Each structure stands twice: as structure tokens, then as C-alpha cells.
Amino acid sequence: MFNSSSFTTKSYLYLGMPFGIKCFVFLLFWFPLQMSAQQQLPIVPASYGLKNGLADNNVVDGLFDAQDLLWLGTANGLSCFDGLHFINYSPADSVFSLLGTSVSSLARINDSVFVATPGGINKIISSSKKSIVYYRSLPGEKIITLFATRSHHLIGVS
Numbered sequence: 111m112f113n114s115s116s117f118t119t120k121s122y123l124y125l126g127m128p129f130g131i132k133c134f135v136f137l138l139f140w141f142p143l144q145m146s147a148q149q150q151l152p153i154v155p156a157s158y159g160l161k162n163g164l165a166d167n168n169v170v171d172g173l174f175d176a177q178d179l180l181w182l183g184t185a186n187g188l189s190c191f192d193g194l195h196f197i198n199y200s201p202a203d204s205v206f207s208l209l210g211t212s213v214s215s216l217a218r219i220n221d222s223v224f225v226a227t228p229g230g231i232n233k234i235i236s237s238s239k240k241s242i243v244y245y246r247s248l249p250g251e252k253i254i255t256l257f258a259t260r261s262h263h264l265i266g267v268s
Contacts, residue, residue, distance in 0.1 A: 158196075164191075164196055165184045165187035165188065165196075165199075166185045168185040169182050169184050170212075170214065170215075171183040171216045172216065175218055175236040176220065177221075177237065179191065179192055181216055181223050181234075183213030183215065184212075186211060199241055206241055207241050208227050208229070209227050209229030209230040209231070209232055209243060209246065209247070210227030210228040210230070212227060212228065213225055214252075214254050214255070215254065219258045221235060222234065222235055223236060224256055226254070226266060227253075230243065230253070231244040231266060244264075245266070251268055253266040254267055
């Protein structure tokens with residue numbers, strides 16, 4: 111057996127443990143050390159509405175673009191959120207103009223966000239945030255949903 115002069119009781123107990131228990135004991139002491147080494151950032155939930163600059167409190171659709179901007183389609187226009195400020199798009203605006211007031215659907219292809227409204231589809235290039243007319247709806251036509259395919263085609267369903 112073992113000579114008591116070469117091994118203490120603690121080391122003998124540790125060496126005699128099964129491998130699984132050794133791993134458990136190691137992780138039991140190692141994991142809290144790793145967690146305390148990392149700084150935990152608090153997650154603070156936030157809610158935004160008309161008071162903060164959102165176009166409307168009724169959000170219909172939303173997506174993130176290639177530049178991590180959040181686009182929110184509402185019943186009263188489109189809002190682009192950069193994490194601090196909103197840019198709103200509506201039919202009345204000359205630079206940030208839409209073909210219709212209420213947004214029914216959003217889709218993203220590469221650097222562009224497509225916006226479906228009762229008046230048609232607008233294409234907004236994310237980097238410049240300029241809105242251009244992509245498709246004008248025919249009389250009686252209403253685009254309800256937009257889909258972007260993997261081959262970068264846009265499909266509008268009415």
C-alpha cells in the first residue's frame with residue numbers, strides 16, 4: 111500500500127477519486143473564478159414610443175439592416191433607429207418620402223430596405239438613408255407582404 115510519510119491524507123483522497131469526480135471538483139472551483147474575471151454588463155430594457163421619436167406606437171414589422179440599424183414599419187410611417195435617435199419617413203416628407211402612410215411589410219436585400227405601403231414599394235439604401243420609388247401600386251392593388259429570396263429577388267404578395 112502507500113507509505114504514510116510520502117502522502118498526506120488529503121492528497122491520497124484526491125488521487126483515489128474517480129476521474130469524473132476529479133473533473134467536477136476542478137470545474138466547481140474553476141468556473142466561479144472565470145465568471146468573476148469577466149465583467150458583467152447590466153441589460154437594461156428600454157421601451158420607445160411617440161415621446162421618443164417613433165413614428166407611431168403601433169409597430170407592424172421590423173428588421174435590422176446590414177449596418178445594424180433597426181427599421182420599424184408603423185401605422186403612421188417608417189422609423190429608422192440607430193440606438194440613440196429615430197429618423198422618420200412619411201409621404202409628406204420630401205427627403206424621407208414614402209408612397210403611403212401605413213407600412214404593411216419590410217424586406218432587406220443587401221444594403222437596401224424595401225418598404226411596402228398602400229401606394230407601392232419604396233427602396234431605401236441604408237448607407238444614404240434616401241428613399242426612392244421602387245414600384246407604384248396599380249389602382250385597387252394592395253401589397254400586404256414582402257419576401258426577399260436568397261437569390262436577392264423581391265416578391266410582393268397582395
